[in-house]
Amino acid sequence: MTATTTAPGTYDAIVVGAGAGGGTAARVLTARGRRVAVLEKGPLPVADDFLPYDELHFHTHKTLIPHRDTDPNIYMSGPGQDRPTPVERWWNVNMAGGATNVWDANVPRYTEEDFRVLDHLHDVPPDADMVNWPWTYRQFEPWFERAEYEWGVSGRARQSPAQEPIRAGYDYVMPPLRPHAAVPFLTEAFGRAGMRPYLGPRAINSRVYDGRPACSFCGYNQFFGCGLNSRASALNTVLQRALATGRCDLLTGHCVTRLVHEDGRVRGVMYRTEPGGPERFLGASQVLVSVQTIESARLFLVSEVPDPSRLIGHYLTYHTHGSAEVTLPLQPVWTGDGAQQPSTAIGSLQLRDLYVVDDPATPVTKAGKFSVYDPYTCVPPVRLVKGAALGPGRSGLWGEDLYTYLEELRHQGGAYFSFTGEALSLYDNRVELDPDVTDPWGMPAARIWYRHHAYDLAAARYAIDRVVRVMGDAGGELRGYDVPGAENPGYGHVQGTLRAGTDPGTSVLDENCQSHTVSGLYVLDCAFMPTAGASNPTLTLLANAYRVCEQLPDPG
Secondary structure, eight states: OOOBSSOOSOOSEEEEOOSHHHHHHHHHHHHTTOOEEEEESSOOOOGGGGOSOOHIIIIISOTTSOOTTTSOEEEEETTTTOEEEEEOOTTOOOSTTGGGGTOOOBOOOOOHHHHTGGGTSOSOOTTOOOOOOSSOHHHHHHHHHHHHHHHTOBOOSSSOTTSOOOOTTOOOSBOOOOOOTTHHHHHHHHHHTTOOOEEOOBSBOSSOBTTBOOOOOOSOOTTSOOTTSOBOOTTTTHHHHHHHTTOEEEEETOEEEEEEEETTEEEEEEEESSTTOOOEEEEOSOEEEOSOHHHHHHHHHHTTOOOTTSOTTBSOEEOEEEEEEEEEEEEESSOTTGGGOOOSSOOOEEEOTTSBOOOTTOSOOBOEEEEEEOTTTSSOHHHHHHTOBSSTTOBSOOHHHHHHHHHHHHHEEEEEEEEEEOOOOOTTSEEEEEEEEEOTTSOEEEEEEOBOOHHHHHHHHHHHHHHHHHHHHTTOEEEEEEOOOSBOOOOSOEEOSSOBOSOTTTOSBOTTSBBSSSBTEEEOSGGGOSSOOSSOOHHHHHHHHHHHHHTOOOOO
């Protein structure tokens, strides 16, 4: 796979960003015979760039994402949201493949409860602006299947009534990854509470697929690159296919600084090939933007895309989140097959029984889902020690307490529950251009206002407390407990800012994710999402990119 450093000719379409959405766009459009340029700010990595698995280098120092001191977002913190605070740009991995180089590859589908959120979210607070999506789950279903096939998703359909609905006769292209030893015990414990966890879908090979090997269970997944290419990325799936056609030029080291439009039509982009270098123009009649939710809003604002309804950058959502960790004294961490215990940062189980809530004791009617990890094998050593706790309020352990914690992990079973939940859409949660701070390429930094609604916090607390109660009934002891506060300076799941819809008065994009005000300008990252949903969003992003690009009109 090679990257082109200069633009050799004319193009039918320009794709901005070589990550999940941009790579998929290149794949689809080149298969349709289009000539495509993909402009990527970062370099072209190879698998060896992610080796050796140095936890301090990749995770603690976060060398693969922009540095907070030189290329930050500016979060407006404090009680009055009036204190500009530089924060890191979560998951903005500036290289070909984008964040799919370091993701968890957790790929559930959004379901009808997300597409028709108002049918399930009752008594919406008056300060929130929740809307149903202009599509249905069934309309997205064939595109989900296409994404699962081309990206290589392991899993098993119809394990649980709470699982995403899968049509009869369909299943994932590979069986699920090998589960952790605690899975039977956890499944039984939740079964007694009327819940049915299941082995979740992952874009990670459980066997050889698409010329890539099965996962070796090395223990380094989230935040790390995959040195074997067992985990799918845009680079080793869709971009590889696009480049193989000969109709795609991957232009690395090309930072798009502005979208060029005139008289209601897109004309192309301005870009730089080095910080401080001259701006150059590249033209095409179709431009597809997929550079991450906040970054796409920033690019629209810098480019002065017409915004008569004052919606660009608004309705930013971060999923509500939280976690709980329990130890299980009656459940050994190793089974008789202990030699095969996976050592990996991959959550075996998904628990989706609290996606929709029917409980008169709470106003929460839509919460979210859990990824369930084994706390001993799911994280590398430094991260494990940094997160050590012997109960709520007992973290940052040292000495004998740390020794006790590590002994527990080695000899007792356990579970770490990571919650992903619905977040209400608020107009004032937004992205603007910072008046004082610029990035190395000369563009204004993103200035972000974000506070969770009280509903978000209630949903997280309700769901986490339910899980803790089930684990307590099964003999578990609480070791870690974390629920979010109202302030949220950043998160890995980012949606909104360029809402799609049928009404130009309430949305930035139409139902085909084309700008209402600039013809030929499309958005393919999670900025299009009208609301947050309550699952990891990448598969829905991919499905939408396939949908939009297969229906994209001829250029002209």
